[in-house]
Amino acid sequence: MASPVIPSTGVLAPLGLDAVRLTPGFWGDRRELAREVIIEHCLEWMEKLGWVGNFRGGPSRGREFADSEVYKLLEAMAWADDPRFDELAAVVVAAQEDDGYLNTRWSGGRYRDLEWGHELYCHGHLLQAAVARWRTSGEGPLTDAARRAADHVCARFLEGTEACGHPEIEMALVELYRLTGIERYLEMARRFVERRGRRALADVEFGRSYFQDDMPVRSASVLRGHAVRALYLSCGAVDVAVETGDGELLAAVRRQWDRTVERRTHLTGGMGSRHWGESFGDDHELPPDRAYAETCAAVASVMLSHRLLLATGDARYADQAERTLYNVVAASPAPDGRSFFYTNPLQVRVPGRPAQGVNPRATGALRAPWFSVSCCPTNLARTFASLPAYVATETPDGVQLHHPTPCEIRHDGLTLRVETDYPYAGTVTVHVLEAPAEPRRIAFRLPPWAAGVYVPHQDRPRVWSRGETFAVELPMTARWTRPDPRIDAVRGCVAVERGPLVYCAESPGDEDRLAEISVDPSAPPIEHAIAPDRVELEVTARHLSGGPVGLGLLPYHRWGERGPATMRVWLPAG
Amino acid sequence: MASPVIPSTGVLAPLGLDAVRLTPGFWGDRRELAREVIIEHCLEWMEKLGWVGNFRGGPSRGREFADSEVYKLLEAMAWADDPRFDELAAVVVAAQEDDGYLNTRWSGGRYRDLEWGHELYCHGHLLQAAVARWRTSGEGPLTDAARRAADHVCARFLEGTEACGHPEIEMALVELYRLTGIERYLEMARRFVERRGRRALADVEFGRSYFQDDMPVRSASVLRGHAVRALYLSCGAVDVAVETGDGELLAAVRRQWDRTVERRTHLTGGMGSRHWGESFGDDHELPPDRAYAETCAAVASVMLSHRLLLATGDARYADQAERTLYNVVAASPAPDGRSFFYTNPLQVRVPGRPAQGVNPRATGALRAPWFSVSCCPTNLARTFASLPAYVATETPDGVQLHHPTPCEIRHDGLTLRVETDYPYAGTVTVHVLEAPAEPRRIAFRLPPWAAGVYVPHQDRPRVWSRGETFAVELPMTARWTRPDPRIDAVRGCVAVERGPLVYCAESPGDEDRLAEISVDPSAPPIEHAIAPDRVELEVTARHLSGGPVGLGLLPYHRWGERGPATMRVWLPAG
Known part of the structure; x- marks a missing residue:
């Protein structure tokens, strides 16, 4: 199966890129944007700035974690089946040292600065790139390199109390364990998770x-500190918990997720x-x-919610992933895929x-083409390229559609085509293209704002006929x-x-016309359906001094596309 | 005269430590706290941490600007007439190089990192310490060292386009010019001011x-960037403007001050x-x-407002200095003078x-005894030690009392004693201890909330009699x-x-009882005068779920004295 996360147990099982194919639509278009533009854009910038050249022995360029951007790009290329993968992978593999260590910055003095050196973090991204390649195309030079790197890490860190200043390798090691069955990788991940919070740094x-070294993962009640670090660590903790049957650890992350989403998360996710x-x-x-x-924190949040969804089957995790995908992840790239938001203020x-x-x-x-710390473009590339893996899951009795978007889904003899203009329109149509003789259940996740909506047939498995069609109407x-x-x-x-x-x-231009407005929430917003993929809204607003005026609203993920502008999500009422 | 700032021209002239003597009271007590505790506290910490030892050739300790803390302490010692001054100054002077350069960190490679090296910043504080000593005790080894340092700086930087990443030396050079009359120092300061904003860094x-290297000082409309840097630069710009008669430059800083105070300043100042x-x-x-x-930004804000007050006579500058002194500067130190707030959130x-x-x-x-970057304790020490210089000013026809506090003021044959429990009580009594035969005007600054209060006799000069007394009642x-x-x-x-x-x-203890309250501003706050220097208030509040309760309020500058607590200045109304 081709998916970034394939737990050995869980309430829901993933459906990978081999089972879900995105067709033109909100997310399918973004996957194509990654395949056709973002990957190339990242490659161009990293060649130009010498970050790829670091692997060729060039003078050390970029920040101390620049290697990881090349690995994230490789991961994106793997999911996108990009023909340049082998060439770039060969450059990376050639830089690996004999004992498996691989880092272009610190090879002269390894692991001297675990707080800031990012060496284990980089190794983690190397492993994830290799796992993606293995699952999409089988073994090869990069997968060999990843195993050697993982062996090196275990040899160096299995004993002791150290951990990396940036969590990441934990989930990567678990995924490599899932692929290879090598227990040492899981044990290494488990120890890295357990060490944190015990003055590892x-x-x-x-x-x-x-x-997150202030208290053990299993003791914490909420996420804190650097957001990407906290979320990556939580992903690793869920992976370890699932594979080791550690219910206490899983419960700890769920508890932290609950409070974090309730009290430390913006409306956009x-x-x-x-x-x-x-x-x-x-x-x-x-x-x-x-x-x-940060865009990368949103990517990490989706990764965490997806893991918790698989482990527990609780739709709230998919609700949060949806909120984050549409309102942060989708907001970052410009429509042309060549500039990005790093931070996403409201x-x-x-x-x-x-x-x-x-x-x-x-x-x-404004979105920028590249950053000194340019983690977000490559993170978007690998996320968009692997998006099919987040759309649906399966259980022995059928499939669950979590994110309605145009696609085809195959599951054990059942093939479905999903058609929809979601998130702009609420109609989601499912065509049964192929059906097995046995009964299957086709289930929909309903977001909280659509609670109670009728979904035909989803209460229990039934026998489907080829050509059958049904629709769900979301309000x-x-x-x-x-x-x-x-x-x-x-x-x-x-x-x-x-x-x-x-x-x-949004107020384009130099003048901020949003500084002194208030809106009247007693009247419902008026809809302007400009195109199937463009629905704008209008509400009644008032300036501090002045009469009522119409104030146009657009989806947050499209803000900033018209050039310099001021913007606000939260509008003073009254 | 003994004052940190003695402009050669201006609407108001400073009255220094030789003319104003603080007696026990709000500010007099704080000056004594600096003299008796804070100076010693700073000296102990800097000896313990090796920051003084840096000058003795010890291994380089502390941050790259640690030298400046020793200089700020020397400045405080000078204003406080501390007997340990000469000994500490001798340690500093011994470290100076033959050509006048003095820095314990960078002597091996000078001025290689103007953005972050702080070498000119440190030289500036050296100059200010020397000026303080010169004005309180006359010339000596440190004043010689300062002149040599200033000569070195001029020799190195008079030509070219460079400036320091942290403004400070501008105002120091102007003050040294005011003392010595050496025009080169003023010209060097002027050039440093003018270079900024022209890609000096x-x-x-x-x-x-x-x-503040994004645009020239005279083009900017508001303060921006690092607050202490922006305020120190503005001080230097005012000093240069005053000494060179540059009305445009002065107007630029006044314009920036106006907008900054209106739109970028907290209620506390x-x-x-x-x-x-x-x-x-x-x-x-x-x-x-x-x-x-930051406490240091408040100190710098008071320095700037004081300069603008002297230059223009506009009482709004003293209003802002008062707000800042009582609600940030006074809030930083604990009553025992051995711990400090660095940041001052609301x-x-x-x-x-x-x-x-x-x-x-x-x-x-919570207040902390010392910081890795420990600029605030020494800045408080020098500010408290020089406080008399901020209390009053003079003009040819009399004196102006800007900050009512117990003190004695001498001006050209007139000696006044001010008695008051301000800021807790509104009565300010002035006793005439000595009076000249010529008429003198004794003027009061009235804060905006006291506009219209009657001040006896202040409209014009009059002849005073020894033993005469009058009072002003502030509401x-x-x-x-x-x-x-x-x-x-x-x-x-x-x-x-x-x-x-x-x-x-304030809500002491672990539970935050301020998270879900709102207050009723329709009723006036009730006063609890617990002691002459302790007036607390009570307002009616309501919890999200619950009936009305009394909510005690205390002066912001006293928050955090009862141990860990939550706190809020702005209270939801409703």
């Missing part, structure tokens, strides 16, 4: 919570309230303007300036959303959502 | 605005909205919880943990303050002020 200015340390804030510290909400007061070349900062109110009425009253930063404000999409107001 | 992750880059935010970006409001949701030893972070919801009624509606972060909230003091609610 030195204190740093951001505090040990920055890399964005995680990370602080620029300082790129970190979670305190409970209810959710400033719209300074929301960091309010911008000062229009961005067009980026020229490499953006030395993560911030900026796509725009709705006002009021914030938790404990969130100080958006007191007195409302937001607008429609289906899975969060909407925002 | 490389781009950094925080952007060139971080060190705190400046710096962002932890990221310790920087100003956008207009109206003033989050109470993530307010950085809301804390999670109680701090007791600090042990050096706090590696600037943040923390000390607690008042509700509503925020600018453009500040998103405190929408729907109110605060309470009384006299110059901002009040706050």
Whole structure:
């Protein structure tokens, strides 16, 4: 099977790229964008900046984790079946040392700075790239290299108390164990998870919570510190828990997920309230303007929610993944796939300036083609390329569609074609292209705003006929959303959502016409269906001094496409 | 005269430590705390950590700007007439190189990193320490060292386009010019001011605005970037403008001050909205919880407002200095003078943990004895030690009392004793101890909340008699303050002020009883005058679920004295 995550047990089993094929539509288009543009864009930039050249023995270029970007790109290429994979993989493999260690920056002095060196983090991404290739095309030079790297890591770290300043290798080792059956990899992952929180690392200015070394995973009640680190670690902890049958560890991550989603997550699904340390804030510290909400944290959040969905079958995890996919992951890339948001704030007061070349900062109110720390473009590439693996799952009695999007799904003799203009329209039509003689259950996840919607036949397995068709109608009425009253930063404000999409107001140009407005939430938003994939809204607003005016809203994921602009999701009410 | 700032021209002239003597009272007590405790505390820590030892040739300890802390301590010692001054100064002087360069970190490779090296910044603080000593005790080894350092700087930097990543030396050079009359120092300062904003420095992750190198001082409309850097640069620009008669430059700083105070300053006077880059935010970006409001930025803000007050005579500058002094500068030190707030947020949701030893972070919801970057304790020491210089000014026809506090003021044959329990009580009594035969005008600054209060005799000069007494009554009624509606972060909230003091609610212990409250601003706050220097308030509050309760408020500058607590200045109204 071709999927990034294939647990050996769980309530739901994944359906990989071999079982789900995306067709033109919201997510299928984005997968094609990755295949046709984003991968090439990343390759061009990393050749130009010398990050690929690092593997060829060139002078060390980029940041200390630049190797990982090449690995994430390789992973994307594997999922996309990109013909350039072998050539790039060969460059990487040639740089590996005899004992399996592979890092272009630190080979002269290994593991001298576990807090910031990112060596195990880079090895982790190497493993994930190899797993992707193995599952899509079988073994090859990169998969050999990954096994040797994993063996090296185990030899060096199985004993002792050390861990990496950036979690990542934990989930990678578990996935390699799932592929190879080599128990040592699982045990290494388990130990890395367990070591954290026991002073595996030195204190740093951001505090040990920055890399989740402030308390053991199984003791924590909420995610904290650097958001991507916290989420990657949680993914590894779920993987370890699932493979070792550690119910306590799984329960700990579920508990942390619950409180984090309730109190430390923006309406868009964005995680990370602080620029300082790129970190979670305190409970209810959710400033719209300074929301960091890094694209990579959204990718990591989807990875975590997907793992928890598989392990537990609880649809709330898919709900959160949907919120995050549509309102952060989809917001990052420009339509042309050549510039990206790194942070995803919910309010911008000062229009961005067009980026020229490499953006030395993560911030900026315009998408940028590349960054000094350019983790987001490659993370988007591998996520988009592997998107089919997130759409549906299976159980012995049938399939579950979690994310309605145009696609074909095959499951044990059953072949379905899903057609829909979701997330803009609510009709989801399922055509049965092939059907087995045995009964099958076809189930739909209904988001909370669609609770109670009728889904034909999903209560129990039935025998399907080829050519049969049914439809589900999701209610796509725009709705006002009021914030938790404990969130100080958006007191007195409302937001607008429609289906899975969060909407925002945008004011292109230099003048910020959103600084002094308030809206009237007593009237429902008016819909303007401009195209099948373009539904805008209008609400009644008032300036501090002035009469009522119509205020247009567009899906948050499309903000910033018209050039420099101010923007806000949360609108003062009254 | 003994004052940190003695402009050659200006609407108001300073009265130095030789003319103003603080007696026991709000500010007099704090000056004594600096003299008796804070200076010693700083000296102990810097000996213990090796920062003084750096000058003795010890292994380089502390951050790259540790030298400046020793200089700030020397400045404090000079203002405080501390007997240990000469001994510490001798240690510093012995480390100076033959050509005047003095830095314990970079002597092996000078000025190789102007962005972050802080060498000119350190030289600036050396100059300020020497100026303080010169003005209080006359010339000596440190003043010689400072002149040689200034000569070195001029020789190295007078030509060219370079500047320091941290402004500071500009105002120091102007002050040394004011003392020595050496025009080259003024010209060097002028050039450093003019170079900034013309790519004097490389781009950094925080952007060139971080060190105000994004646009020339005279073109900018608002302060931006690192708050302390921006404020120090503004001080230097005012000094240069005053000495060179550059009205355009002075007007530029006044314009920036206006917009910064209107849109980028917290109610407490705190400046710096962002932890990221310790920087100003956008207009109206003033989050109470993530307010950085560094103690050093408050010190720098007072320095700038004082300079603008002297130059223009506009009382608004003293108003802002008063707000900042009472609600940030006074908030930083614990009553025992041995622990300090570095940042001064207006809301804390999670109680701090007791600090042990050096706090590696600037943040923390409890005062800490020392920090890895420990700029604030020494800055407080020099500010408190020189406080008399901020209290009053003079003109040819009399004196102006800007900050009512117990003191004695001498001016050209006139000696006044000021008695008051301000800021807790509103009565300010002035006793004439000595009087000249000529008429003198004794003027009071009235804060905006006291506009219209009657001040006897201040309209014109009159002849005073020894033994004469008069009083001014400032209205000390607690008042509700509503925020600018453009500040998103405190929408729907109110605060309470009384006299110059901002009040706050505090919830000691682990439970945050402030998370879900709202207050009723229709009723006036009730006063509890517990002692002459302790006036607390009570307002009616309501929990999200529950009936009305009394909520105690205390002056913001006293928050955190009862141990770990949550706190908020802005209270939801409703």
